Amino acid sequence: MTQRISKSKRFFMMNPIIQFFKFIWLSLKILVIVAGGHGGTRNSTTP
């Protein structure tokens, strides 16, 4: 086992208060990405 995640980062990852706000932020960001629309590609402006 090799420690690849620092103690401060781990605290950030597991602190319920910080993570509560992260949860709200993540939910909204994912909602925007996923529900933000989809479409075709064949008539797009892809060069």
Add this chain to the structure above:
Amino acid sequence: MSKIVILGAGISGHVAAAHLRRKLSKEHEVVVVSPNSNYQWIPSNIWVGIGRMKSKEILFPLEPLYKKKGIGYKQAKVKTFYPEGDKETKKPFVNIEYVMGEQKGVTEKVTYDYLINATGPKLAFDMTEGLNPGTNKAYSVCTYSHAEHAWEALNDLIQQMKAGKKAKILIGTGHAKSTCQGAAFEYILNVEQELRRHNVRDKAEIVWIANEPKLGDFGMDGMLMSYGSNIMKSSEMVEMVFEDRGIKWIIGAGVNKIEDGIAYYENLDGEYLSETYDFAMLIPAFSGHGFKAFDKEEKDITDKLFKGFMIVDADYTPKPYEEWSVQDWPETYQNPAYKNIFAPGIAFAPPHAISKPRVSKNGTAISPAPPRTGMPSGITAKLVADNIIDTINGKKELHHKGSMGNMGAACIASAGYGMTKGSGISITTFPIVPDYKKYPDTQGRQLSKTFGEIGLAGHWLKMALHYAFLYKAKMKPFWWLIPE
């Protein structure tokens, strides 16, 4: 009046049935044909497989819900397709065979105006010799019953480890062309956390085995993603997590045979190796169901409908990896030969893989098949339903499109269960199929929409999705406000 028949009641079939029933008046008939009596929220099978959830928490019976909502339901499996009808029946139909109750074994012609093939994949355990869930100490979490058996075996092993036994746990893919690495990835992290919770982590060696050429490929050619203020590759993120958790890995491995506690595999270097284990969870290959189709003269026209999975509006012209493009991927999931047949979700035949194809030095293809599970299944099912509704209402063209090359997806990978001790790895990607022309400097993805996050919030998010999607699947008030 139109009759829409939906084959399958998984995520894709159920979503299509729900939207069709909500938006179409009662004069139109919606019928679901599925051999399964229950709807299951498959992403939570992971937690059944570690004993933290019961099957009943992730499933509910379909028949009462469909009866209440006015959706026809036949617990049967489809046998053959007759998209032109036959000499006796002018309308197109499918032949089905009932699988339960008094009608078990009885066949029936089910006619349709529109057909949605949402049969998903066949879990092709038989493509790997000796891989059969519950035998040779190898298990699966692909269904809730598989996951229950996996937990029984894992729990038994944990008790043995508590008594001092040292054990090796092998988790990953059980075939050179398997897909759904994400499920195995979730399971290995959850198992690792459960071993720590039971204070037996030091007794176990945990090994990841997969057909991916690199960690974090996930059948999507890997990802370059935002991670905090950094930009990192998915391979780096997974490597970081595995090293931090003390998980070893074997990649580029095509498992080809399972014996009691031994997995035989070939790697990309062409070496034939084996790995012993005390408990394994290996995802099988996914294949089509081997359906047959006939025209009205009873001539076999299977190749018009199927290419393993169902043929849709993709570009199936064989071409090298360098010439693949997002434009190859389907937009409407409509069969080109029979315009009233659609195949959303896993049921459609992909034009090619997403990951770069690789072969071993012996010529064996070892690379992941493309994933179409979860979110893309729901999105494509809804757009198919919307297009059918438009067509019934007189529109000539299909306006609803959703190519996986222009669609985002979120993979909330559970990395451990628990309201305060849990963890999740939230990865979003846009688009699912990388567009190397549009995003040439970021490995085909839009970085602002492709990111990874690790932490407790990810677990809460996966829990929230569990409850939200079961609420939606049960068609409770305002269910349709929850996006796919």
